[in-house]
Amino acid sequence: MRVTHSNRFNLYIGNLNSSLADLMELNIQSATQKVINKPSDNPVGMARVLGHRDTISALDQYRKNVSTAKGWLSLADNKLTRMEEILTRLRTLAEQSATGTVSADNREQISYEARQLYEELVVLANTQYEDKYIFSGHKTDTKSYEQALWLTDNDGSTAGTNFTITGATQKTVLVRFTSAGTVGTDALTYEYSADGGQTFATGTLAAGATQLDLGSVQLGLQAGTAVTQHDPSVSGSNGNGTWLWVRPTAVYQGDDNDAVTVDKLGASSLNVAASGLFDRNITVRIDNDTTLGGNPVRYSYSTDGGANWVTGLSTDGSGDPANLTLVVPGGTMTLSDSGGGNLLAAGQQFVIRPRTANISLEVAPGESLPINSVGKDIFGGIYADPSTGTPGLVSGLPDGVNMFDQIGKLVGYLETNNQQGCQEALAAITPIGQHLMNSAARVGALENRLAVADGVLETMQLNEKERMSEVEDADLAELMTKLANQQIVYETVLRSSSMVMRLSLANFM
DSSP states (O other): OOOOHHHHHHHHHHHHHHHHHHHHHHHHHHHHTBSOSSGGGOHHHHHHHHHHHHHHHHHHHHHHHHHHHHHHHHHHHHHHHHHHHHHHHHHHHHHHHTSTTSOHHHHHHHHHHHHHHHHHHHHHHTOEETTEETTBTTOTTSOSEEEEEEEEESSSTTTTOOEEEEEOOSSOEEEEESSOEETTTSOEEEEEESSTTSSOEEEEEOTTOOEEEOSSEEEEEOTTOEEOOOOTTSOSSTTSSOEEEEEEEEEEOSOOSOOEEEEEESOOOSEEEEEEOOSSOEEEEEOSOEETTSSOOEEEEESSTTSSOEEEEEOOSOSOTTEEEEEETTEEEEEEOOSSOOEEOTTOEEEEEEOOOOOEEEEETTEEEEOOOBTHHHHOOEEEOTTTOOEEEOOSSOTTOOHHHHHHHHHHHHHTTOHHHHHHHHHHHHHHHHHHHHHHHHHHHHHHHHHHHHHHHHHHHHHHHHHHHHHHBOOHHHHHHHHHHHHHHHHHHHHHHHHHHHOOGGGGO
């Protein structure tokens, strides 16, 4: 058989390229220290590696969420502790001013510090983390509190009534009625002081009028408010006519978790309400034509706006013909007869819309934690419920723990030399401090939980990286041995091929 130069050259190039390709492959592995650098290296192994990378990426995001949550909660913990320290100082000032040995001048001197501490409480309640207000609920771009004015009386005459205050004042305005009667009906006279009761100006409220002119402040009282006459010969405000204090407060401007509303999509004469703890909107759909107490009612619900539905749900059909309760995630929705019929039509939909002020971050698969706080539930103050729009003292707090209301009263009493009022404010400060520390304890508990979650995530991360390394990473000692051997092979191919290619008839002559 004749071996031509062309055959020898092709064999030479093929062997050279093959050994060079193996050498380059090992060289790439030594550079990356990985045995899988592209899918063709090991398709099954690459699929496993990509799976591990996805898991590690998700764990990285969870740990970033944990870090963010720690920042929010740590700052909240710090500010709540600082507020407790301020309350301790205010308690000391209240104790001093509540004694009979303190003069009017002393109370005025104490009031300067008390007002400054009060304003610092408002500043702390407006704390921001990364330009987001941490006590405003979801309204993180809105200041949690704004300073404002509120009204306190000595005899309950304004309790349960509406009033308006416009204007501004740097000191509490004291009002005393010098005649008795009914606001909006009788002509009334009054006197007011903007310097703590040292001097008084007089004013007149005409019959049918409801607004008192207090200089820089205008006070509007509800028509029908009954007031009694102040007796100048009797000292103190206890039982001595109607006294009013226009004093500082703070208005909460964030949102809340207080209510759940239900919207009816389409025509329906039924009353509908929901109760429970909902963390998102839920759409409920009726799937058959029936009545409230008739055949079993089939229904479905969706937690993503109707994109996906959980179907096949039904009641037992033995309910009240005037009321129907459907179980949904987080609570129940109740339909009731409003007097216009109790029919249900297939396709009818209702949307449960909870107020959700909590901001939650997912810190593990299926595990979310709230990182913010609803300021009104901690500090109280004044709040206008969205359902009514009427401002009033924050509801839902334990009795006497509305911090901004009670401390505002203390400032007002100090600035008007009211010893009895200071005694009442002193009694309220202790439960306020306890409520504040309970809130701080909740924040601390969440911080501890985050520390545990972070430890678990770190362990899971290390485990995933080890499992990925077993598939992907190269054994360096073995790789270096293979690389050295392949280099020898490549050099041998070069040397032997060059020797063969030099052979010709001349070598045998």
